[in-house]
Amino acid sequence: MESYEKLLENNKAWAAEMVSKDPQFFTRLVDVQHPEFLWIGCSDSRVPANEITGTLPGQIFVHRNIANMVVNTDVNMLSVLEYAVNVLKVKHVIVCGHYGCGGVKAAMGNQSIGIIDTWLRNIKVVYRLHQGELNPMASADARFDRLVELNVIEQVRNLSKTAIIQKAWAQRGGPHLHGWAYRLSDGVVKPLAELSAGAEMDPIDRYDNLS
Numbered sequence: 405m406e407s408y409e410k411l412l413e414n415n416k417a418w419a420a421e422m423v424s425k426d427p428q429f430f431t432r433l434v435d436v437q438h439p440e441f442l443w444i445g446c447s448d449s450r451v452p453a454n455e456i457t458g459t460l461p462g463q464i465f466v467h468r469n470i471a472n473m474v475v476n477t478d479v480n481m482l483s484v485l486e487y488a489v490n491v492l493k494v495k496h497v498i499v500c501g502h503y504g505c506g507g508v509k510a511a512m513g514n515q516s517i518g519i520i521d522t523w524l525r526n527i528k529v530v531y532r533l534h535q536g537e538l539n540p541m542a543s544a545d546a547r548f549d550r551l552v553e554l555n556v557i558e559q560v561r562n563l564s565k566t567a568i569i570q571k572a573w574a575q576r577g578g579p580h581l582h583g584w585a586y587r588l589s590d591g592v593v594k595p596l597a598e599l600s601a602g603a604e605m606d607p608i609d610r611y612d613n614l615s
């Protein structure tokens with residue numbers, strides 16, 4: 405059997421198992437979704453949103469890209485964010501990075517690797533913002549781990565800078581923003597940052613006409 409055929413076999417078995425445990429499981433989800441969470445994570449195959457959070461289909465709206473970035477010109481991310489916040493009315497937006505992230509590692513290096521350079525440049529900006537903390541660190545591994553964390557925290561800040569989030573905060577007091585880092589070596593998530601409506605932000609990033 406080809407490897408992709410195995411996936412289809414697995415799918416049949418999984419669907420049958422879900423129905424045997426809960427006959428209404430799929431029929432309940434056919435017409436509507438009410439996820440409480442938007443997940444913005446890395447595309448890395450080792451960090452699947454549902455598995456590591458013990459959640460089922462219907463519970464998390466997901467956007468993934470290389471290095472879990474919130475880039476203010478990314479129409480894909482902004483479309484997902486707007487739909488999740490304004491239509492699905494999610495209560496929580498989670499940016500989840502991970503230690504050992506190849507995107508962050510590449511951004512710390514000096515090799516051009518193609519069009520992805522443009523994407524990773526956003527992480528180099530995070531490095532520059534925090535070079536006072538990062539450069540003195542003795543070990544390259546510690547610096548790598550810390551840049552993973554700082555990158556997550558900056559992406560949470562980037563969410564708070566969007567008119568989408570600021571308008572929702574003004575109108576309904578949510579969603580709550582979270583920054584997490586997942587450790588590949590033991591599967592555990594470390595919470596790093598939280599921002600909610602009314603959070604302090606740089607005045608230059610605040611819009612005053614969105615209520």
Ligand code: CO
Nearest residue numbers: 446448505506
């Ligand atoms: Co990654």
